[in-house]
Amino acid sequence: MSRQHLNDAQSVQQLQAQLVHRLRAAGLDSPLPEARALLTHVLRLDWAGLVLAAERSVTPAEAEQLEGLTLRRLAREPLQHLLGRVEWGGVTLHVSPATLIPRPETEGLLALALKSLEGRAALAAPAVLDVGTGTGALALGLKAARPEAQVTASDLSPEALALAGHNAAANGLEVAFVLADLLEGVAGSFDLIVSNPPYLPDADRLEAQPEVKYDPDMALYSGPDGLKLARRLVVQAAGRLNVGGTLLLELDPRNVGLLAAEMRLANWTVQTHADLSGRERFLWASRLEW
Numbered sequence: 002m003s004r005q006h007l008n009d010a011q012s013v014q015q016l017q018a019q020l021v022h023r024l025r026a027a028g029l030d031s032p033l034p035e036a037r038a039l040l041t042h043v044l045r046l047d048w049a050g051l052v053l054a055a056e057r058s059v060t061p062a063e064a065e066q067l068e069g070l071t072l073r074r075l076a077r078e079p080l081q082h083l084l085g086r087v088e089w090g091g092v093t094l095h096v097s098p099a100t101l102i103p104r105p106e107t108e109g110l111l112a113l114a115l116k117s118l119e120g121r122a123a124l125a126a127p128a129v130l131d132v133g134t135g136t137g138a139l140a141l142g143l144k145a146a147r148p149e150a151q152v153t154a155s156d157l158s159p160e161a162l163a164l165a166g167h168n169a170a171a172n173g174l175e176v177a178f179v180l181a182d183l184l185e186g187v188a189g190s191f192d193l194i195v196s197n198p199p200y201l202p203d204a205d206r207l208e209a210q211p212e213v214k215y216d217p218d219m220a221l222y223s224g225p226d227g228l229k230l231a232r233r234l235v236v237q238a239a240g241r242l243n244v245g246g247t248l249l250l251e252l253d254p255r256n257v258g259l260l261a262a263e264m265r266l267a268n269w270t271v272q273t274h275a276d277l278s279g280r281e282r283f284l285w286a287s288r289l290e291w
């Protein structure tokens with residue numbers, strides 16, 4: 002936006018139209034929802050408030066703030082980083098460059114985790130571990146839905162754990178956080194171990210979308226085929242599940258069949274589950290013998 006634009010008093014509606022045009026011209030997929038999200042953030046309005054404010058003038062300070070955010074978005078910084086938070090799995094999560102922005106498909110893993118606990122209704126306070134918790138997404142989504150669960154969450158990144166702790170407090174949820182390399186250093190055994198570990202093959206780094214470059218590498222990549230950490234986690238989890246316990250993993254759909262086959266050879270019973278776009282992405286496993 003030019004200085005001239007900043008000095009002219011524009012209506013919310015005019016500014017929204019310009020913003021949609023600029024985001025579309027930059028090749029972004031969802032220009033209207035993104036424009037609305039930026040406007041509601043800057044103007045401190047909800048969706049209905051934005052609609053009702055269509056005719057009102059935007060102040061120079063608001064226009065300047067919006068312009069700063071727009072330039073960052075045009076440079077492909079993720080929208081969630083500009084807004085600072087996401088609504089995910091029934092909780093509000095602050096996000097930062099310390100860890101992955103929780104993805105919508107991971108809500109499918111949360112749904113499977115809740116289903117697995119429903120099947121264990123006899124457990125008064127199921128012990129749950131979220132490995133590689135990041136923002137705390139899975140741990141907090143679970144604790145919000147099943148307050149009686151004893152939820153532990155681990156991560157190898159101190160910065161991610163600090164963010165997850167902040168998110169727990171902001172949502173008023175009690176979760177135990179542990180700085181640990183997968184299960185090394187995490188005490189106890191669990192009725193459910195759930196994880197969305199880094200799972201992309203290292204070579205994917207070369208073709209990553211611009212937005213993905215804002216996620217830290219340690220949240221994304223896991224060796225030549227993407228299974229380095231998941232394989233280690235499976236071996237560790239085998240000795241840490243309570244009788245009847247479940248291991249739930251999100252993986253790259255290219256790898257789900259491969260890891261499922263390897264686990265079956267190692268005495269696991271395994272089912273795979275599709276995400277909302279129909280790609281097998283989740284692995285539900287338990288031990289054949291305890």
Ligand SMILES: C[S@@+](CC[C@H](N)C(=O)[O-])C[C@H]1O[C@@H](n2cnc3c(N)ncnc32)[C@H](O)[C@@H]1O
Pocket residue numbers: 100101102103104107132133134135136137138139155156157158161181182183197198199200219220221230
């Ligand atoms: C794909 S992100 C998932 C974050 C979050 N669970 C979610 O679903 O949005 C993977 C997380 O695993 C963490 N991580 C990477 N290596 C790890 C390790 N060896 N042990 C524990 N956590 C690890 C990263 O710091 C990151 O927060």
